[in-house]
Amino acid sequence: MVPPATFTSYYGRPIVKASPWKSDIPAYLFLGGLAAASSLLAAGADLSNRPELRRVARIGALAGGAAGTVALIHDLGKPTRFLNMMRTAKPTSPMSVGTWILTTFMPMASLAGAAEVAALLPFRIPIAGRLLDIGARPAGLLAAAVAPGLASYTGVLLTDTATPAWHAAKRELPLIFVASAAAAAGGLGMAGAPVGQATPARRMAVGGAALALVMEQRMERSMGLSAETLHSGKAQRLFNASRALSIGGAVGTIVLGSRNRAAAAVCGAALFVGSACMRFAVFEAGQASARDPRYTVIPQREGLRS
Amino acid sequence: MWGWSNAPDPAADTGWTNAPARKGFFTDGSVCIGCKACEVACKEWNGIPEDGLQLLGMSYDNTGGLGASTWRHVAFIEQPRRSVGTDGLTPLPMVAATSDQNTRDGGAETGIRWLMSSDVCKHCTHAACLDVCPTGALLRTEFGTVVVQDDICNGCGYCIPACPFGVIDRRDGPVGARNVGIAQKCTLCYDRLRDDMTPACAQACPTQSIQFGDLDELRVRAQDRVDTLHAAGVTDARLYLADPNDGIGGAGAFFLLLDEPEVYGLPPDPVVTTRDLPAMWRTAAIAGATLVAGAAAAFVRARS
Numbered sequence: 001m002v003p004p005a006t007f008t009s010y011y012g013r014p015i016v017k018a019s020p021w022k023s024d025i026p027a028y029l030f031l032g033g034l035a036a037a038s039s040l041l042a043a044g045a046d047l048s049n050r051p052e053l054r055r056v057a058r059i060g061a062l063a064g065g066a067a068g069t070v071a072l073i074h075d076l077g078k079p080t081r082f083l084n085m086m087r088t089a090k091p092t093s094p095m096s097v098g099t100w101i102l103t104t105f106m107p108m109a110s111l112a113g114a115a116e117v118a119a120l121l122p123f124r125i126p127i128a129g130r131l132l133d134i135g136a137r138p139a140g141l142l143a144a145a146v147a148p149g150l151a152s153y154t155g156v157l158l159t160d161t162a163t164p165a166w167h168a169a170k171r172e173l174p175l176i177f178v179a180s181a182a183a184a185a186g187g188l189g190m191a192g193a194p195v196g197q198a199t200p201a202r203r204m205a206v207g208g209a210a211l212a213l214v215m216e217q218r219m220e221r222s223m224g225l226s227a228e229t230l231h232s233g234k235a236q237r238l239f240n241a242s243r244a245l246s247i248g249g250a251v252g253t254i255v256l257g258s259r260n261r262a263a264a265a266v267c268g269a270a271l272f273v274g275s276a277c278m279r280f281a282v283f284e285a286g287q288a289s290a291r292d293p294r295y296t297v298i299p300q301r302e303g304l305r306s
Numbered sequence: 307m308w309g310w311s312n313a314p315d316p317a318a319d320t321g322w323t324n325a326p327a328r329k330g331f332f333t334d335g336s337v338c339i340g341c342k343a344c345e346v347a348c349k350e351w352n353g354i355p356e357d358g359l360q361l362l363g364m365s366y367d368n369t370g371g372l373g374a375s376t377w378r379h380v381a382f383i384e385q386p387r388r389s390v391g392t393d394g395l396t397p398l399p400m401v402a403a404t405s406d407q408n409t410r411d412g413g414a415e416t417g418i419r420w421l422m423s424s425d426v427c428k429h430c431t432h433a434a435c436l437d438v439c440p441t442g443a444l445l446r447t448e449f450g451t452v453v454v455q456d457d458i459c460n461g462c463g464y465c466i467p468a469c470p471f472g473v474i475d476r477r478d479g480p481v482g483a484r485n486v487g488i489a490q491k492c493t494l495c496y497d498r499l500r501d502d503m504t505p506a507c508a509q510a511c512p513t514q515s516i517q518f519g520d521l522d523e524l525r526v527r528a529q530d531r532v533d534t535l536h537a538a539g540v541t542d543a544r545l546y547l548a549d550p551n552d553g554i555g556g557a558g559a560f561f562l563l564l565d566e567p568e569v570y571g572l573p574p575d576p577v578v579t580t581r582d583l584p585a586m587w588r589t590a591a592i593a594g595a596t597l598v599a600g601a602a603a604a605f606v607r608a609r610s
Contacts, residue, residue, distance in 0.1 A: 007568065008566060008568045008569050009568055009569075009571065010364075010371075010381060010383070010568070010569065010570060010571030011362075011364045011367075011571075013370065013371055013571055014472060015471070015472055015568070015571060015572070015573050016467065016469065016470060016471070016472045016573070017466050017467065017469065017472040017474075017475060018466075018467065019463055019464075019466055019467040020463040020466055020475070020476045021463055036597075037597065037601070040597065040598065040601040041601065041604075044601060044602070044604065044605040047605075048605050048608070075462075075463070076460050076461050076462055076463075076487075077459075077460065077461015077462070077463065077476050077477075077486075077487030077488050077489075078459070078460045078461045078487045078488055079460075081441075081458075081459075081460035081461070082460060084441040084443070084458055084459075084460045085440050085441055085460065085462075087441055087442055087458070088440075088441065088442040090437075090439075090440065090442070091587075092437040092438065092580055092583060093437065093438045093439060093440045093464070094438070094583075094586075095438065095440035095462060095464050096440035096441075099440060147597070148593075148594030148595065148597050148598050149590075149594055151593075151594065151597055152590040152591070152593040152594040152597070153590055155586075155589070155590060155593065156583070156586045156587060156589075156590045157464075159579075159582075159586055160438060160468070160579050160580060160582075160583055160586060161434075161438075161464075161467035161468050161579055162434065162467060162468060162469060162470040162472075162576075162579050163467045166467075167579055167582075170582060170585070170586050170589065171589060174586070174589050174590040174592075174593035174594075175589070175592070175593040175596060177593070178593045178594065178596060178597040179596075179597075181597070182597060182600060182601070186604075199604075199608040200601075200604040200605045200608050201604075203603070203604040203608065204600065204601060204604040207600055207603075207604065208600070211596075211600075286467075290467060293568070293571075296573055297568045297573070297574060300573055300574045300575040300576075301568075301574055301575075303575055304574060304575050
């Protein structure tokens with residue numbers, strides 16, 4: 001299929017508007033995914049008695065979720081009104097659904113994470129410390145129960161728009177986002193836990209990175225014309241960096257991850273950063289596709305002709 | 307939840323009882339003279355701040371497009387015109403481009419034709435902005451229109467990429483100025499409608515290019531107008547967003563255009579993004595299940 005060389009527009013001006021979102025939103029896409037997959041890793045580590053892996057994963061879930069929440073509020077046009085998100089619950093709004101998922105996740109992940117932080121302190125906290133010890137496991141498991149929603153809804157958040165590059169990726173993006181979340185959380189686990197305890201983290205990291213890379217290929221085919229936006233400008237640099245870091249990190253993990261803690265940490269960091277770069281690449285590609293009317297007009301014209 | 311019926315009544319579907327007839331605009335581009343009275347009347351009535359005074363180099367259009375502080379926008383398109391009549395008179399521009407006489411006369415480019423049309427929020431039957439709004443700030447009124455509640459919106463910005471027409475936007479400006487940081491767009495003069503008044507733009511339009519009324523009646527009137535124009539040889543005339551079976555379920559504000567929609571900066575085949583949302587949620591559910599399965603598999607027979 002060769003796209004038509006020319007199309008008409010109104011003085012080249014955009015038809016749809018790009019989102020007004022700044023880097024807060026792609027940062028949240030990454031941090032929310034990191035938190036979600038970390039809470040699943042933490043739950044597994046808890047149940048399989050891997051305390052050091054559990055610690056880094058629970059703290060990752062707490063820190064990722066907290067930083068992501070701050071980013072979300074910071075991005076609002078009226079941050080003081082962030083609680084208005086909770087006046088309603090709307091299944092037609094992925095952002096509303098996500099608000100309630102995050103609202104369920106955060107207290108649970110915070111409790112489990114706080115228990116790990118408290119355990120690191122040189123002294124015992126009198127009563128609250130005991131409560132944290134008791135509550136950590138059920139809270140961690142509850143956080144893990146909503147984690148799949150937290151990791152995947154952000155894919156729908158982007159694809160449920162008129163932004164050409166996002167909407168065209170609707171069949172792949174949620175899967176790419178969960179895979180990327182697994183790679184980031186696995187990478188963090190590899191960096192933060194000794195190699196003996198980090199086997200599940202390595203598997204999660206490599207599996208996530210591999211699935212994301214495969215699905216990205218499929219996504220580009222689904223995107224049609226708008227896939228161009230992944231291969232120019234800022235999105236291209238981020239997308240290329242993401243793929244290089246993910247491939248390098250995954251191969252390094254397979255070769256060296258179980259032998260050497262330092263090598264595992266480097267590979268984990270590569271996968272972690274690679275996951276973040278992918279979120280920013282997809283975000284920037286969407287913004288670029290909204291700014292150029294060709295990505296709105298040409299696919300719609302082709303749809304009308306067929 | 308995603309109700310798609312053949313004869314959608316958005317006010318009743320939203321839960322309004324005894325709602326008045328659905329109101330809308332029929333904007334007839336064939337009689338627009340580009341005076342921009344609609345833009346001015348809209349700004350005046352709604353108290354909208356100035357949002358940029360610059361020369362854009364786009365014919366007589368220095369407004370640019372719809373936005374948070376521009377709720378009516380008159381587009382000016384200059385197109386090559388094939389010829390003038392043999393009698394030396396300049397025919398009406400929109401007739402000139404298509405009439406048999408001009409085609410016979412040879413089609414040499416002897417000038418331009420101007421297309422002008424006043425754009426506005428479409429008040430879609432299936433409105434993406436309203437669907438995706440997480441606070442409920444966007445509201446379906448009893449008139450079937452879509453309105454932002456200024457005191458509810460928290461400026462999340464989700465409606466902006468959701469709109470298939472690029473209508474709604476978040477207002478920029480100094481902190482503390484009116485409605486800065488929240489989503490803004492045409493209300494179809496909700497305040498005037500509740501007092502049985504005509505929206506400011508339609509009231510100000512000197513050529514009845516902007517017609518306000520009950521949507522059912524406007525659609526009949528618009529079809530009559532197209533038939534008249536076709537009979538007069540203006541075969542380019544077509545209605546845009548008047549069909550309840552299109553991708554947005556038809557618009558409350560629809561148009562008569564003399565060229566393809568994209569020439570006016572309008573999408574040729576807009577679709578409400580939430581039409582695909584059930585499928586997208588299913589994809590997310592599969593993704594979430596994959597994550598759980600993958601995480602569980604990561605622990606299976608892992609040595610510790």
